[in-house]
Structures are given as structure tokens and as C-alpha cells.
Amino acid sequence: MSGQSLLVPGELSPARSVPGNIRRPEYVGKPAPAPYTGPEVQTAETIEAMRIAGRIAARAMEEAAKLIAPGVTTDELDKVAHEYMCDHGAYPSTLGYRGYPKSLCSSVNEVICHGIPDSTVLRDGDIVNLDVTAYIGGVHGDNNATYLCGDVDEESRLLVERTREALNRAIKAVKPGRQVNVIGRVIESYAKRFGYGVVRDFTGHGINSSFHSGLIIPHYDSPHATTVMEPGMTFTIEPMLTLGTHDYDMWDDGWTVVTKDRKRTAQFEHTLVVTDSGADILTLP
Numbered sequence: 498m499s500g501q502s503l504l505v506p507g508e509l510s511p512a513r514s515v516p517g518n519i520r521r522p523e524y525v526g527k528p529a530p531a532p533y534t535g536p537e538v539q540t541a542e543t544i545e546a547m548r549i550a551g552r553i554a555a556r557a558m559e560e561a562a563k564l565i566a567p568g569v570t571t572d573e574l575d576k577v578a579h580e581y582m583c584d585h586g587a588y589p590s591t592l593g594y595r596g597y598p599k600s601l602c603s604s605v606n607e608v609i610c611h612g613i614p615d616s617t618v619l620r621d622g623d624i625v626n627l628d629v630t631a632y633i634g635g636v637h638g639d640n641n642a643t644y645l646c647g648d649v650d651e652e653s654r655l656l657v658e659r660t661r662e663a664l665n666r667a668i669k670a671v672k673p674g675r676q677v678n679v680i681g682r683v684i685e686s687y688a689k690r691f692g693y694g695v696v697r698d699f700t701g702h703g704i705n706s707s708f709h710s711g712l713i714i715p716h717y718d719s720p721h722a723t724t725v726m727e728p729g730m731t732f733t734i735e736p737m738l739t740l741g742t743h744d745y746d747m748w749d750d751g752w753t754v755v756t757k758d759r760k761r762t763a764q765f766e767h768t769l770v771v772t773d774s775g776a777d778i779l780t781l782p
Contacts, residue, residue, distance in 0.1 A: 501622055503759055504605055506748060507615035509598060510572050513579045515588055522632050522708065525593040533707035538729035543636060543705060544770050544779070547731060550587065551638030551768050551780035554631035557581040558640060559782055561601065561629070567621040567647045571603035574627065575614035582631050590630035590637050590708055597752060602628035602641070607759045609737050609745055610699050611752040621647035624657055626764050630708065637708050639733050640780035641766040652740065653761050656693070660738045660763040663687050667716075667734045668769060671726060671776035678722035681715040684736045696737035696762070698745070699754065703732045704768055726771045731779070735766030 515521070524530035539547070561578040579600035582589050589600030597613070604612035604626040605619070612626075619625060628641035643657045663684045670683045680701070688695050695717045703712030715722050716736040741760035747753065756762055769776045 501606060501620060503607060504617065504755075506750065506753070507570075507617040509613065509615050512598060513576070513592070513600060515583055515592070519583060519586060519588050520633070520635070521588055522590060522594075524595070524708075529595055530708065533710040535706065535710075537703050537710060537712050537731070538727050539705050539731050539770070544729070544731065546634035546636045547638055547705065547768065547770070548779045550631045550633045550636050551640065552782060553582060553585050553587045553633060554629045554638040554640050555780045555782040557631060558601075558627050558629040558642065561627055562642070562644050565619065565625060565644050565646050567619055569619050571605070571612070571614040571617045571619070571625070574603055575599050575601050578627070578629050587631040587633040590632045590639070594708060602626070604628070604764070606761050607755045609696055609739070609754040609756060609762045610764060611754055613750060613752055619646045622649055623647070624649060624653050624761060624763060628766065636706050637704050638780050639704055639708075639766065639768050641735060641764055643763040643765060656738060656740055656761060657763045659687075659691060659693070660736060661765045663736045663738060664734060664765040664767065667736065668767065668776050668778065671769065671771055673726050673728050673771055673773065675726050676722065677714055677724045677726060678719050680734055681722060682718040685717045688738050694739035694741055694743035696739065696743045696745070699737060701733040701735050701766075705731050728771050728773050730771040731768065733766055733768050735764060737762055737764040
């Protein structure tokens with residue numbers, strides 16, 4: 498594995514503004530979102546609105562990823578994604594969600610998820626996950642991917658490649674009538690082939706007009722995940738695989754989650770809808 502030194506918190510830039518004409522999610526300015534009480538199965542109209550949100554999120558992530566290179570700060574990546582979403586009439590869903598201060602999550606090397614963009618400078622050999630969610634038309638679209646920065650060691654490169662494959666396999670396992678635990682079963686069985694850890698405490702989730710609806714999609718084979726998939730259900734699948742333990746620590750910022758052994762981790766995510774025959778990905782650029 499790369500001999501990079503471990504990450505430390507950087508300095509935050511001032512909060513970015515969003516044009517006043519862009520609709521905000523209801524939770525902005527509040528300590529927490531209102532509990533979601535609606536259905537997990539969405540109307541055709543809602544699904545098409547989510548496809549628009551998902552496309553903007555995917556394109557914003559792509560635009561930010563173009564900048565990934567040694568010497569670039571994670572805050573610069575946040576600026577690009579923020580401006581792309583605002584320019585396309587979307588609100589960056591993470592901005593102000595439970596007090597989160599930025600418009601994407603940037604999780605580098607040993608950071609499992611929810612890394613906050615700041616003055617941290619990317620180094621040659623890093624891997625960096627970008628997690629971008631857009632809110633437009635009253636709904637959210639959520640995606641993430643892990644990118645290579647410069648010349649990345651083989652062990653890390655394979656982790657990234659295989660985490661992407663774990664997501665692809667999980668999406669193919671989505672079928673109406675199946676319990677959602679089939680998703681985690683597929684991911685866990687694939688990850689075990691390579692001795693990877695599978696993060697358990699951070700999961701996929703239902704998504705629609707609510708950023709997190711309450712539906713949980715574990716990435717391991719959980720006997721409790723017995724919800725049966727139905728056509729029209731919308732949720733994310735976002736496996737987090739590690740080179741070591743799935744146990745974690747959290748930084749004092751209350752957001753940044755790092756592997757307890759500080760070994761590297763990768764993640765990929767799509768928002769999707771269950772169809773009559775499988776799954777339709779809503780976060781395609």
C-alpha cells in the first residue's frame with residue numbers, strides 16, 4: 498500500500514452562496530430534516546424529476562473530477578461542483594444538511610465517507626472519493642465515485658476497480674420480489690474474494706423528495722434487511738470497501754469517518770429505481 502502520511506484536517510473556506518431563485522430543501526437552516534412519511538414507491542413523475550436531479554449530480558461530479566491532480570485542494574473541487582449545480586438551477590443537497598458546511602463530500606485515502614472539502618492538497622498517489630447530490634424539482638439525485646490522483650499504487654488501484662465492480666454486481670441483483678439483503682449479499686461475497694472489509698454502519702438509503710427516507714440498504718448480508726423490492730422504489734447503493742477493517746473512527750468535526758486501522762477505502766454510488774425487470778440508474782451523466 499502507498500506510504501502516504503495520514504490526513505489531518507485542513508482549513509475551511511467561507512460558506513458558498515446559492516442564488517436566491519434556487520429552491521432549497523426544507524432542512525436548510527434547521528438542525529435536522531423533517532422525518533419522511535411518504536411512500537418508498539414513487540410516481541412516474543417523481544422518478545423523471547429524480548432523473549433530472551441525478552443527471553445534474555453526475556455531471557457536477559464529472560466536472561469536479563476533471564480537476565483531480567496533485568497540488569489541487571479538495572476545496573477547489575467543491576467550488577466546481579457547487580457552481581455547476583447552481584448554474585443548472587440545482588441546490589447542492591449536502592450544503593446545510595444537518596449543518597454540513599460544503600456542497601460535496603471529498604473522502605481521501607483512509608476516509609470512508611463524509612470528508613469535508615478544505616485546504617487539503619491532493620498528492621501524487623492519493624485516491625479521492627467525490628460524493629455529489631443535487632436537489633431540483635423537489636427531489637434529490639445522489640452519486641459518488643472514487644478517482645485516482647496521479648501515479649497510484651497497484652493495491653489501491655485494484656481496490657477502486659473492484660469497488661466499482663461490486664456496485665455494478667449489486668445493481669444487477671436488484672429485482673422486484675427480492676429482499677434488499679440480496680444487495681449486501683452480492684457485495685459482501687464479492688469483497689471477501691479479495692479479503693476486503695465491507696463497511697457496515699454506513700449504508701445505502703431510500704431517496705426521493707427526502708435526502709434519506711428511512712429505507713436502509715446494507716452492503717453486507719443483513720438478516721434484518723427484509724424489505725421486499727417493488728417497481729418504483731428509489732434508493733441508493735453505495736458500497737464502501739476497505740483494505741483492512743470495517744471498523745472506524747470519527748474526527749472531531751462530527752463528519753469525517755476514517756478506517757480504524759487507517760488503511761485505504763473506496764466507494765461508488767448510484768441512485769436507482771426498481772423496474773419490472775431489474776433496476777434503472779437515475780444518476781447517469
